Amino acid sequence: MSETPFRDCLGGPGTPVPQPFLNNGTGHYDGGDTHNYNFITGNVPCYDFNDPVALNLIKEQVPVILKGADLVSSAMKWDLDYLSTHIGGGRFAVFIRNAEADRHALVQPQSSSNPQSQSVQPEPLHIFKYFDEKKLVALQDRSTFQSTMVRVEMTFQEFLKRFHGDRSQERVYLQQPLNNTVGPQIASDFIQFNWSWAAEHKREFNWGPLTSNLLLIGQKGNITPCHFDEQQNLFCPLRGRKRILLFNPENFPYLYPYPVHHPNDRQSQVNLDNPDYGRFPKFAMARGVQATVGPGEILYIPIHWWHHVINLDDTIAINFWHKGGGSAPVEYPLQARQKIAMVRNIEKMLLEALQDQNELKELLHWIVDGRY
Ligand SMILES: O=C(O)CCC(=O)C(=O)O
Known part of the structure; x- marks a missing residue:
């Protein structure tokens, strides 16, 4: 059992002094891991993979980093070359941000009485704010939504070409649930994941079924802005580091989520890098923790915990999303x-x-x- 939970973890003491949060002179954000967010008050603790303390934290739905994990050992060799050779000829969902498209989209929306319309501003190119396409179709007041991010399905080779392109003009983020179109070598690596650990602990944590394993391939500096999911998440980096800011569910009113019908449902309206305290005064009360995770580590992101993900390097990661699980007896006050x-x-x-x-x-x- 670890007495010093931060020892040897990427985000803990002893971590090499990272580069400043920088704009690299080409006008586009280039990531960084030392930016001091005044609303971050601590680090997510880090324990050995099978440390009972860590497993207990997961049961209690508290974020934790597991190090020395062997859940996805067979995927630790996945890099862009290996994936390019073995992933097969299927099509992959890729989110694209494009500077040229942004220039055309710079038409100000008409004024509206709706508060969300005031937030319609072009996002910097490195921000990948998820939106729900079905909710976009059903949206009645279109002035409240503008996204310059598009989702395109393409082959892995097409994705690689864009991944290595000019990042000041276009940024890409592959986010594809692994499915049966992958080639036999990737399928074999997948089968070798430590499924017995996953099944045993899913029961122990009282989670529902595994819903998907999302493969994420992102460029250094890409950001998935602050949002929450309605799923339990074991997040496994395979290449590169990510810095993740996390806020517990009590922060719900301080993070101003979009309305449920809005395409950006489950996303915060607050820009964490430049909060507008005039519009979002309660954000001053938000308090979060942070984790920097890399290959061989797993970050547990509990259901309904807000998370803001900064890619510190070019990254490859895979997650394990699970349904929330059976209903425990209700206790009051409600959580x-x-x-x-x-x-x-x-x-x-x-x-x-x-x-x-x-x-x-x-x-x-x-x-x-x-x-x-
Ligand atoms: O890695 C990312 O950029 C986003 C990951 C995420 O939000 C998730 O797995 O729920």
């Missing part, structure tokens, strides 16, 4: 993650009843104003 699930359900139910996304705000005022 933040249970309240989040409840709030999301209420929002969805009211929208379904109203059939008009623009009416929801007024209805909520009817419920609250002068009454609570």
